[in-house]
Amino acid sequence: MKIAFLYEHPTWSDTLIAAFDHRGVALTLRNIAELSFDADATDKPFDAAINRINVMPSAEREPQIVFQTLHYLNWLELAGVRVINGARAHFIGASKAMQNGIFSALGMAHPRAVAIYRPADALAVADSIGYPVIIKPNIGGSGSGIARYNTRAELAETIRFGALDLGVDRSGLVQQYIESDGYVYRVEVLGDQLFYSIRQPINERIFNYCAADRCVTASPSENGDDTFNFCVHGRDRIEAFSPSESIVAEVIKIVRHCGADLGGVEYLIDPNTDAPCFYDFNPYSNFVSNGEALLGFSPENRYIDFILESLGTAQDAMPIGLTKLVD
Known part of the structure; x- marks a missing residue:
């Protein structure tokens, strides 16, 4: 079986790719930052593809890649390629508006939000929702472009100076600000099984709670224990927790x-109800840095087990090595 591995971040997938190699699983590596594809091809280029592409824009890549990726995933599926986390999942992962629609359709608590594309509309919408509000790009990630406005005057001034960031496609959400118990919770699943769950203390000054981003630092630990030197220290430390069965079931429904x-x-716990308030879906696994130390198992190997089972591929039948696709 010819399996493609679609990725884009220069370091996020290195450990996972090495783990595939160690397990003797051959992959055709496809860096989305270098993507071009023969749209007239009649034969499918791979039997299967693993989508590990983060849709969020960044300073390191051109925003057009976001849309090129959506075209490519749809094209692969039309060609008959089995895509792990295909075009629908990828699109919903790219759209905060779609995610709110999913939570609403499932009857799950979520922040009230209104999608806009004209910055001038934000003021009237925020007035109707009530302050404080969060305004975020519809396509974003790692906290990019998100801002909190506590008063109408703050938001009006931002709009007047043309400083409201609605992201790469110039669309965004005006969203209700939700009080919390002080943590951001993230639960990941593989199919219908819990993968891992972590939480991070909320910092009012930031909106980036990406486990991969925030778990890479040279900061020493406070107590001299170097087990988690890779991890953010102090109140920002990422920690594992055990979610309730009901929350895991809700996450599985969402996925x-x-x-x-x-x-x-990702969700918050509303202190008024002690119930989860869902606000974000990610169609990939971030992997916590040095996850074996934090979680007690290798997330990479558990991920690979799931992929091989999903593709119906016998481990002992896989050839050893990696190949890189050259367009």
């Missing part, structure tokens, strides 16, 4: 409804 094979869901 299935999004058409994803696997994924992560």
